[in-house]
Amino acid sequence: MQSPEYSSNSLDLQINGILEYVYRLPGLTCAACGATYGGSRILSISAPPQIRNDQRFMSRWPISEVEHAALQQELAGYLEEELISFVTFRPGDNFQPAYLDIPSKPTADFLWPNIRSFVVSERMKNMVFDELLDDVEIAPVQMRKVGKRPSAIPVSDTPGAAQYVELSHTNDSIGTYYQILVRSESDYPTGGRPVSTCPLCKHKSIDDEKRELIMKEEMWSGQQIFFLKTTLHVVVTESLVEKIKSVQASNVDFIPY
Numbered sequence: 722m723q724s725p726e727y728s729s730n731s732l733d734l735q736i737n738g739i740l741e742y743v744y745r746l747p748g749l750t751c752a753a754c755g756a757t758y759g760g761s762r763i764l765s766i767s768a769p770p771q772i773r774n775d776q777r778f779m780s781r782w783p784i785s786e787v788e789h790a791a792l793q794q795e796l797a798g799y800l801e802e803e804l805i806s807f808v809t810f811r812p813g814d815n816f817q818p819a820y821l822d823i824p825s826k827p828t829a830d831f832l833w834p835n836i837r838s839f840v841v842s843e844r845m846k847n848m849v850f851d852e853l854l855d856d857v858e859i860a861p862v863q864m865r866k867v868g869k870r871p872s873a874i875p876v877s878d879t880p881g882a883a884q885y886v887e888l889s890h891t892n893d894s895i896g897t898y899y900q901i902l903v904r905s906e907s908d909y910p911t912g913g914r915p916v917s918t919c920p921l922c923k924h925k926s927i928d929d930e931k932r933e934l935i936m937k938e939e940m941w942s943g944q945q946i947f948f949l950k951t952t953l954h955v956v957v958t959e960s961l962v963e964k965i966k967s968v969q970a971s972n973v974d975f976i977p978y
């Protein structure tokens with residue numbers, strides 16, 4: 722399942738907008754395995770109030786494993802969560818809320834504003850995704866900058882600020898949109914099993930040259946929607962495709978695996 726192809730990047734932006742996360746854990750430079758990385762996982766957990774306005778939880782810049790573990794500990798304390806170091810939270814994890822900036826009022830059933838999650842209309846959530854809560858988490862999107870009115874109505878003295886006018890308070894015909902956060906995964910694809918796992922940060926090394934990005938029957942464990950493991954490819958079953966098609970969903974494409 723993926724976005725349709727668009728004739729231009731600006732059309733893509735017009736239809737899908739951009740989904741931005743503000744609060745996150747930074748990347749990591751691990752002394753044990755030598756890797757520097759940060760993932761792009763999106764958690765359904767809201768950033769606790771204590772970390773909002775805290776620059777340490779807004780940067781992607783990699784830090785050491787000691788500093789990182791301390792941030793995870795601090796965060797777990799605010800959230801009153803049990804912490805398994807580098808498992809509960811991982812480098813690069815993003816927290817809610819997610820802000821959608823979109824130049825025109827969103828109308829499609831599916832939006833593709835972020836590489837890691839897709840967004841659906843309330844209609845699609847109700848008709849398709851509410852039944853898939855074993856495989857996905859659902860979190861609402863905050864509309865931030867919706868609609869472009871670069872016309873004669875100045876909204877601010879700042880140059881460029883007139884590009885967007887927030888319509889979300891004045892125009893309640895914009896429906897609620899939801900992030901679909903896919904949680905299920907297939908088994909490892911052929912050649913994609915990790916060659917090593919760091920004992921400290923749990924980072925898995927994969928031999929990209931050997932990995933075949935093909936979904937095979939034996940990799941499937943019964944989910945309707947899942948990531949092809951080690952990738953961001955969203956795979957859906959034939960029956961789910963039929964269901965999505967039967968409700969005339971717009972702005973979504975399917976290619977066979």
Ligand SMILES: [Zn+2]
Nearest residue numbers: 751754919922
């Ligand atoms: Zn490591």
